[in-house]
Amino acid sequence: MRRVVMGAVLGILALVVPISAAAAPAPPSSAYRVPGVDNATTRTAVANQGVEILGGGRDYLEVLATPVQAERLRAGGLRLVSLPAAAPLPLPVAPGQFPIGYQGYHTYRQLTTELDSLAASHPNQVAVSSYGKSAQGHPLLLVKISDDVRTDKHEPEVLFSCAQHAREHITVEMCLHIVRRLAQGYGTDPAITRLLKSREVWVVPMANPDGAEYDISTGLFSMWRKNRQPTPENSEIGTDLNRNWGDEWACCDGSSANPANDTYRGPAPFSAPETAQLRDWVNSRVIGGVQQITAHIDFHSFSELVLWPYGFTTSDTGPGLNKSDADTFRKLGEQMAATNGYTPEQSSHLYINDGSIADWMWAQHHVWSYTLEMYPTSLTQGGFYPPASVIDRETTRNDAAVDLLLNYADCVPRIIGAHCAAR
Ligand SMILES: [Zn+2]
Numbered sequence: 283m284r285r286v287v288m289g290a291v292l293g294i295l296a297l298v299v300p301i302s303a304a305a306a307p308a309p310p311s312s313a314y315r316v317p318g319v320d321n322a323t324t325r326t327a328v329a330n331q332g333v334e335i336l337g338g339g340r341d342y343l344e345v346l347a348t349p350v351q352a353e354r355l356r357a358g359g360l361r362l363v364s365l366p367a368a369a370p371l372p373l374p375v376a377p378g379q380f381p382i383g384y385q386g387y388h389t390y391r392q393l394t395t396e397l398d399s400l401a402a403s404h405p406n407q408v409a410v411s412s413y414g415k416s417a418q419g420h421p422l423l424l425v426k427i428s429d430d431v432r433t434d435k436h437e438p439e440v441l442f443s444c445a446q447h448a449r450e451h452i453t454v455e456m457c458l459h460i461v462r463r464l465a466q467g468y469g470t471d472p473a474i475t476r477l478l479k480s481r482e483v484w485v486v487p488m489a490n491p492d493g494a495e496y497d498i499s500t501g502l503f504s505m506w507r508k509n510r511q512p513t514p515e516n517s518e519i520g521t522d523l524n525r526n527w528g529d530e531w532a533c534c535d536g537s538s539a540n541p542a543n544d545t546y547r548g549p550a551p552f553s554a555p556e557t558a559q560l561r562d563w564v565n566s567r568v569i570g571g572v573q574q575i576t577a578h579i580d581f582h583s584f585s586e587l588v589l590w591p592y593g594f595t596t597s598d599t600g601p602g603l604n605k606s607d608a609d610t611f612r613k614l615g616e617q618m619a620a621t622n623g624y625t626p627e628q629s630s631h632l633y634i635n636d637g638s639i640a641d642w643m644w645a646q647h648h649v650w651s652y653t654l655e656m657y658p659t660s661l662t663q664g665g666f667y668p669p670a671s672v673i674d675r676e677t678t679r680n681d682a683a684v685d686l687l688l689n690y691a692d693c694v695p696r697i698i699g700a701h702c703a704a705r
Pocket residue numbers: 446447450581582583
């Protein structure tokens with residue numbers, strides 16, 4: 283089991299302690315910034331060394347690497363800058379709770395309570411249900427928001443999903459913020475009222491509840507990414523949900539076959555109950571032969587990026603994705619990025635990844651599916667664990683991007699002047 287306990291929050295790495303539960307203890311990893319990697323080929327080559335990619339942008343990556351991996355990267359001519367510890371340890375409150383400085387974040391139970399309360403105070407706008415159960419039996423939460431939430435209207439539907447990756451807690455706050463802002467804005471904010479009268483909005487606020495709960499189970503952060511599903515015939519736990527989707531699964535060295543790796547894709551596409559049931563629910567939105575969901579954002583952290591399909595190929599076009607589609611993805615991606623200051627690019631231009639939800643949403647359903655990597659841009663700013671004090675600022679920062687997607691959801695190609703078939 284390659285598990286890393288995170289001690290320090292900002293510079294995670296001086297304090298990383300390897301825990302050996304299996305026979306062969308994993309070597310200790312350290313965090314490095316790799317500057318000057320300014321193309322996808324080099325970044326993909328770094329990823330293929332087996333290091334854990336923590337974040338990255340157009341000219342850098344931040345990785346966790348063992349001494350052997352670090353040596354190999356240096357031998358390949360790359361510069362590695364150690365990321366130092368820069369912040370005091372957070373203080374644990376209790377197992378299963380966020381530590382001091384992080385208590386503005388929601389545990390699964392707190393999230394459920396907050397959503398139930400929003401549904402109770404906005405009964406015509408907010409409805410909470412579930413689309414299945416996680417590997418460990420947590421109901422997988424699904425929220426619908428609209429002007430008349432109990433009626434399935436003939437309107438474009440938009441999906442926001444969060445926290446496929448356990449430690450990306452800030453994305454749960456993003457999805458909760460979307461629910462809260464839309465619910466409270468209906469009837470008070472004219473723009474939100476108009477949007478909810480013409481759209482139906484779905485939110486999956488915590489796609490990986492088992493992993494999110496596990497990440498805080500000791501009262502400190504465990505740097506956990508995957509779900510908590512046992513691996514068949516192996517002692518390793520967990521599948522990377524965002525490498526487990528069924529479009530071009532395992533095609534292109536953009537995921538790992540090694541159950542110990544953080545990007546382990548699972549033994550088969552949709553082997554994780556969390557992805558299989560979200561797939562089934564998305565499929566169920568095909569009504570009269572028409573997929574009702576037209577646009578989607580899957581929130582992640584960190585790196586401040588707006589990404590779009592495909593991730594499995596560096597080509598701008600691909601199966602079912604022509605030049606006009608690519609232009610549309612880029613145009614809306616760039617416009618969203620102009621509102622929040624993120625960097626826009628095709629997903630594979632960061633590095634190759636296969637089995638993502640965004641690739642599947644497009645390939646299977648032609649949903650305009652984006653991946654947003656939230657604040658910050660570096661481990662030195664907190665990486666996966668920015669303090670709760672930034673939640674309001676960093677979720678509000680995406681309001682305009684969310685509204686832009688909602689606005690174009692009737693016909694996203696109209697952003698490049700193209701037409702859509704009548705729905
Ligand atoms: Zn992620």
